[in-house]
Amino acid sequence: MAKINIFWHRRDLRIHDNAGLHYALTDGLPVLPIFIFDSNILDELEDRNDPRVTFIHDQVTKLHAHYHTYGSTLQVYYGTPEEVFKSILENYEVNGVFTNRDYEPYATARDSALENSLKTKGVGFFTFKDQVIFEAGEILTKEGEPYKVFTPYKNKWLEKFRQLGVTKYDCEADLKALLTIEGREIPPLSQMKFERTKLNLPTAEVSDALISNYASKRDFPAEHGTSRIGVHLRFGTVSIRDLVRRAQQLSERWLSELIWREFYMMILAHYPRVTDQAFKPQYDRIPWLNDETQFDQWCRGMTGYPLVDAGMRELNATGYMHNRVRMVVASFLTKHLLIDWRWGERYFAEKLLDFELSSNNGGWQWAAGTGTDAQPYFRVFNPQSQQEKFDPELNYIRRWVPEYGSPDYPDPMVPHKEARLRAIETYKRALSQN
Structure with a gap:
């Protein structure tokens, strides 16, 4: 059996200007591109309609078709990386696995374990900077x-x-190095126990x-x-x-x-500890109130603050929230309600189509004042003045909170002035402890 190289697509669902793919294609051996629907990740998702899974499935389908035009295929698997590579090594004589680096804690642990496993079988593991x-x-x-x-x-x-x-990286010029092979069927969403989302997914244009x-x-x-x-x-x-x-x-x-x-x-x-700890350790002393009823009102967009509610309803309906509004809703949760930023971060992680662990964590810690280069704890966004400045004609609010201004719309769940002073005093006391 002739030796081949594997190129493992992960967070690089394209052929164009792909660093790791370029190095695989120019290494001198035929290249088999693969993608793994990682069950370790998918099994953690609670929403069987999670739109990100539909998005990935659609992009993998496009990539599969793109490779097909060059007489090759994208071999698509569903399972754990350990199981998939065990199967691949039983069916192919693999010289090396090429892939682009991923920097999240799960990914770095996965890659380290896989590299060690492949090394015992005489297979190289080569990673490249791409994202x-x-x-x-x-x-x-x-x-x-x-x-x-x-x-x-x-x-x-x-x-x-x-x-x-x-x-x-001009990958298209080197695609002649692809292994000529008939492709396996892409596992359908139903096999992975997911359903197709009804949300409109954004284009890359x-x-x-x-x-x-x-x-x-x-x-x-x-x-x-x-x-x-x-x-x-x-x-x-x-x-x-x-x-x-x-x-x-x-x-x-x-x-x-x-x-x-x-x-x-x-x-x-x-600083991988920031995934569950404040970047500034002294901020982990803040005695969050963590009122579950108030958290639920925030999640549903029923706080009585129209800009906050519009943002949360936009997120729940579309998987997206405008960047300015993200700052306002995060500040409101952590300062007005004194609810732990980790609660909000987790909610965004479940809902956001564009969820990125590092940016989501950084943004929430910035809003809470706990992070690197964060806004100072005594700066508390006023949702009303933010609304007047950035949605003065109420176009955004009317779109997402149609009952605003009617008896059906709730009163503010906390008064801004009192909530602001409470937050500042709570932070100040916690940070003054030795």
Whole structure:
């Protein structure tokens, strides 16, 4: 049996400008691309209609068809990576497994275990940088430490980017190296005990006009001013290198948001404890009230604060929430209600199509004041003034809270002024403890 290399697609569901795929295709052996619907991950999902699973299934189907046009296939499996690779090694003479790096705790543990297992069988495991421009260890202070404040991180990032530029991987030119093989059927959603979502899933198309106008329109939730490309970045259907090139030409502010994404990835890589602990340890002393009834009202969008309610209803209905509104609802939960940021983070993780562990964690800790480069604890968003500033004509609120202004709409569950003072005093007392 002739030796082959495996290319394992994960968070890179594309052929175009794919670093790991490029290195696999140019290694000198035929390449078999695979994708695994990882049962370790899928079994943890409670919602059998989870739209992210439909999204991945659709993208894998497109990728499968793309490979087919080159006379090859994407072999798609359902199971644990351990089980799948055991089966692959029984059926193929594998020289090496090529893949792009993933930085989340589950992924790094999975890859380490798999690398050790493959090594005992004489199979190499080769990983490459693809979903970021700079990995965690590439942007460091002069002392070799991770940055904890965004602006100096961003400045160093931009300086390094100007020096090095960015590579483009021309995978299409090397697809002749693909193994010619008939493909296996893609496991249907039903086999994995999922149903197809009825939600509209966002496309990867982002116009130049939207990027160019991003800085002026990004804060207004009634406007079509944000890219909605988060889910495509999450699963790598688009190239981060392509997006950064466009941002460089069209919008410094959009580029800044892409750098924030890498900042939070860097924080997670260097400080994996942030997944369940405050980045600033003293903030774990805050005595959260954690009222389950109030949390339920927040989840359902029934707080009596229209901008908060509009955001939560948008999230529940579409799997998306406008970025400005995310900050308002997160601040409201952690400051007005004194509910642990981890509760809100978990709820977003279940609901957001574009859920990204590092960004979600970073955003929630920022809002709660517990994170790196967070807003100070004594800054408490006023939902009413945020509404007046960013939805002055109530277009966003009317869309999601049609009963606003009628007797059917609830009164505010907590008065802003009192809730603000309570939050500040609670934080101050907790942080003053030795």
